[in-house]
Amino acid sequence: MTVSKKVVLAPMDPVHDIGLKMIRRALNEAGHQTWLYPPDYSAQEIINAIIEHKADTVLVSRTLGYGVEELLARFVDLLDAAGLREKIRVAVGGMAIRPEFAAELGFDAGFGPGTTVEEAVAFVEGREYTLAEYATQKKRYDLTSDYHYTFHHANIKKLLDQIAGQILSWSQGKSSPGIGRALLRQAIIEENQAGKDAASLKKEYARLCDEVISNYYTKGTLHPQTRRLEKSELDALSDYLKLTNSRMRAIDLRHTRSKPAVFVQYGTGCPSLDIGHIKVAEAWGADGVVHFDPSWGARTEGFMEGYQTHQEDGSVITPENLQCIKSSLLDTTLWQVRAHRGVNTPETVVLAANAGADLTKINIVYGSLGGGTDPERLLVDGVQSIKFAAGYNMPFDVVTNEELSGVPAHKAFAGMLIVANLALQLGAQPILQPLFCNSPEVMINGYMNDNYIDFNIAKILALREIVDAPIWPGAPIGFLTQTEERVQSSVSTCLHAALAASCGVEAISIASSDEAYSGGPIAAASRVDTLKAVKESFRFLGKAKIAPTEQAAQWSQEILSGIEKVLAQVAQEGDFAQSLYKGLLGTREDGAYPGRAGRGTVYKVHA
Amino acid sequence: MAHCLDSIIDALDVETFVVAKDENEAKEVIKKIMTEMGLKDIDVVYCQHLGPGARVRARGYIFRAGDKYGWLKGADGK
Incomplete structure (x- = not known):
């Protein structure tokens, strides 16, 4: 039990004493005796008060910067002259104070800007103040557990079920090299876990890869833009992580709200630099991180292995790179590895789950119309990827990035809902990812000429009118509103974050400045x-809300009816792959182009 | 550490206000400053000229992806 202390608190400042008032309240609550003096007492008057109350601790403060050194030095001199300096503990705090400056002047402690009340109490009680002691206990988010995926719109649900049936029926008995590799990867992992040699499986795997990847397995050569990380680099990274994690604490960004979880995207190219960035993001409050791989990774059949660094944007997916990144994360940090758009989608889900990822990303429609992959190929791969995600109990978001190409929100949302409902049919947990962005559709139609609020809220209202599902605006929020100027960029991001919080969404992905x-x-x-x-x-x-204008509700209804119309057209087409090729979910005029990667690679499998 | 710049995780940004007649002049000035500071891999991230001069942010990359990062050197400095 802490012994009750006698504490004199005195602001050596003409007016400011709020900090000392807060500390006094905390000290009183902790059972200490306190005497708070009004601003601008002289040094001698404070010393008289210390003597009068037989205080064992004195806390003085100073906010103004001018004359601070002389004033505080004189106070310490007077304490010395009165024979008090060795008998009591003395600290100074305030905007003008820095710890090293206070120490030079002879104080036991100096509390500068950002000091917590708890820190001052710990000083009075003679305890060592540890950051972790008062850090908010950060929780690990579960983005899907609060949702039942109940559909509120009967006709939309009926159309979605009809389309899901068409997709499942069409994909029956079809496979691809991507699915073949994913199944082989599962087998390789199992062999490795059993301590067996997987050489023959890898040989088979290599046959299903493009030449540049196949060469890794057959000749030991790497993709030209990558190099192996050396043992000394990996050892140094391990040392760095041990040191950094020993001083990490997870701070909570949300103030009084419980959500949204805040995700940051990384993909510097190098796992070591990624980890450097991830530790920065975690320290400054990120709840989750999202792995970005190189753009060529989506169009190249197969993955290499080993610890590899890439000398351009996007970090190469290999089993070892993913495990390395996972090993760096705080227990509270959620980790998403994106699998959504390319010819390696099924295997990415397998590797992500086995590396310990919490989330992945799958969207057949975006990957086909905006991500460069052949619709038929990604439909076959996407169905299998969703089955894998369901099997691993790994939720995934369904992003509508085709909005950035110019596809109107209602068409992109129709595609997102088709994939989400397909996921539900397959037992998976989808998360809806509408964009909060100044998209081409928005620019052309002037939806954000007045504000960035109404159209974004309209999207959320429309989705909520359809289904009770988690919503995670991205990616990142405020896309195409940010400029190269870092204050503008940060403000735009944070205002969109506030809007998302006001909407009560589950998570957000934010950009850097x-x-x-x-x-x-x-x-x-x-x-x-x-x-x-x-x-x-x-x-x-805080818990306040941002109010849209009446326009938001009107646009929400327009999006809703647009979604219903598109779904009816897709259902009537009867062949989902053809719906994608024919532009029912985004035309060439909209900016959507059916991708070519993996075209002609889907094959029938015999029972 | 052999050099203080080794502590920088990736890039060193320099922000200031340059008195200049236009954006181009401001960019030239900030690039010259960065070069004189000994930075090699430089770029002007942001430059906006209004009235008396330009608000500028210049960047010198110390380490890019794939480099051997100074801040990752082991305790023996290797």
Whole structure:
């Protein structure tokens, strides 16, 4: 039990004493005796008070910077002259104070900006203050457990079920090299876990890869843009992680709200630099991180193995790279490995789950119309990927990035709902990922000429009118509203974060303040910019809400009826792959082009 | 650590306000400053000129993906 202390608190400042008032309240609650003096007492008057009350601790404060050194030095001199300095503990706090400055002047402690009340109490009680002691106990998010996936719109549900039936029937008895590799990868993992040699499986795997990847298995050569990480680099990374994790604490960005979870995207190219960025993001409050792989990874059949660094944007997916990144994460950090758009979608789900990922990303429609993969191929692969995700109990988001190509929201949402409902039929847990963005559709129609609020809220209202499902706006929020100027970029991101929080969504993905800078890689400091801004926006918003204009409800209804119309057309077409080729979910005029990667590779399997 | 720049995780940004007649002049000035500071892999991330000069942010990459990062050196400095 802490011994009760006698504490004199005195603001050595003309007006400011709020900090000492807060500390006094905490000290009183902790059972200590306190005497708080009004601002601008002289040093001698404070010393008289210390003597009068037989105080064992004195806390003085100073906010103004001018004359601070002389004033505080004189106070310490007077304590010395009165024979008190060795008998009592003395600390100074305030905006003008820095710990090293206080120590130079002879104080036992100095509390600068950002000091917590608990820190001052710990000083009074003679305890060592540890950051973790007062850190908010951060929870690990579960993005799907609060949802029942109940559909509220009977006709939309009916159409979605009809389309899901068509997809499942069409994909029956079909396979692809991507599915073949995913199944082989599962077998390789099982062999490795059993301590057996998987050489013959890898030989078979190599036969299903493009030449550049096949060469890795047959000749030991790497993709030209990658190199192996050396043992010394991996050892140094391990040392760095041990040191960094020993001083990490997870802070909570949300203030009084319980959601949204805040995700940050990484993909510097190098697992070591990724980990450097991830630790920065975690320290500044990110709840989750999203793995970005190179764009060529989506169009190249097969994955290599080993610890590899890539010298351009996007970090190469290999079993070892993923495990390395997983090993760096705090227990509270959610980890998503995207599988959504390419010819390696099924295997990415397998590798992600086996590396310990919490989430993946699958969207057959976006990957086919905006991601460059042949619709038929991604439909076969996507169905199997969803089955894998269901089997691994790994939720995934269904992103509508085709909006960035120019596809109207209602068409993109129809595609998202088709994939989400298909996932439900297959026992998976989909998360809806509408964009909060200034998309081409928005620009052309002037939906955001007045504000960035109404159309984004309209999207959420429309989705909620259809189904009770988790919503995770992305990716990132505020896309195409940010500029290269970091204050503007951070403000735009944080206002969109506040809007998302106000809507009560489950999660958000945020950009760095380098979002609009295309001249080089994202810098770690720019991640701090937006995480700090988002924290401040949540502090500003608290549990209050942002009110849209009447326009939001009107646009919501337009999106809803647009979705219903598109679904009716797709259902009537009867062949979902053909619906994609024919543009029912996004035309060439909209900016959607059926992809070519993997075209002609779907084959029938014999029972 | 052999060099203080080894502590920088990836890039060093320099932000200031440059008195200049236009954006191009401001960019030239900030690039010259970065070069004189000994930075090699430089770029101007942001530059906006209004009235007396330009608000600028320049960047010097110390480490890019795939480099051997100074902050990852082991305790023996290797």
